[in-house]
Amino acid sequence: GDSVTQMEGPVTLSEEAFLTINCTYTATGYPSLFWYVQYPGEGLQLLLKATKADDKGSNKGFEATYRKETTSFHLEKGSVQVSDSAVYFCALSDRGNAGGTSYGKLTFGQGTILTVHP
C-alpha cells in the first residue's frame, strides 16, 4: 500500500538557518503530494502541494519539488523564523485530479517537530 516516510525529528535550528525536512513516498500510479503544518494548539493546515512530477509547491517561503525519479518531496526554507516552530507532516493522495475526486483520503508521514530558537 501507499506509505510516506519523513526524516526523524525533532529538528532544532537557530533563526535564519536553512531548513530541509526529507520526505519520501511509496505509491502506485501518480499521487498528489502535500505538506501540512500543525502549530501548537491548532489543527492541520495545508502548507503547499504538488500534483504532478516536477511541480514545485511553495508558500510562506517554503518550497518542495515533486521528484518522481527519487520518489521524494523534501521541504525546504532558506531562512527559518521562530514563528515556523511547528509539526510538519508530509502526505500523499492517490486521487490526483482524475474525475474531480477530492484529495481527501491522505496517507501521512509521522510528522517532524521543528523548533526554531532566536
Add this chain to the structure above:
Amino acid sequence: EPEVTQTPSHQVTQMGQEVILRCVPISNHLYFYWYRQILGQKVEFLVSFYNNEISEKSEIFDDQFSVERPDGSNFTLKIRSTKLEDSAMYFCASTGQFGELFFGEGSRLTVL
C-alpha cells in the same frame, strides 16, 4: 475565514462507554472525513463520507465506529464501546469537490 470546528476539545471517558465526537464542517463542502492520531504515531485515515453515506473506510473503522450527519451542519463520530487503544486525537476534515482538505483542531479522547 471559514473553518472546521470540533467539540469537545478533550474528553475523558471510562472503558466501555460510548463517546460521540462532533464536527461542524465548512458549510458548502461536500466531503467529510475523520482521521485519528495516536500519541507519537502517524495521522491515520478512518472514514470518508459523501452524499450521506460512507464512501470509504479503513480497516481501523470497525463495527465499534459509526458516522452520521444528523442535520445539515453536524458530522459526528460515535465510538460505541471505547477501548484503551481508542485514546487518540481525532481530527475532522472537509473539502469541496476539488479543493484542499480543511482540518479542525482535533478532539483529544482519553480512555481510562
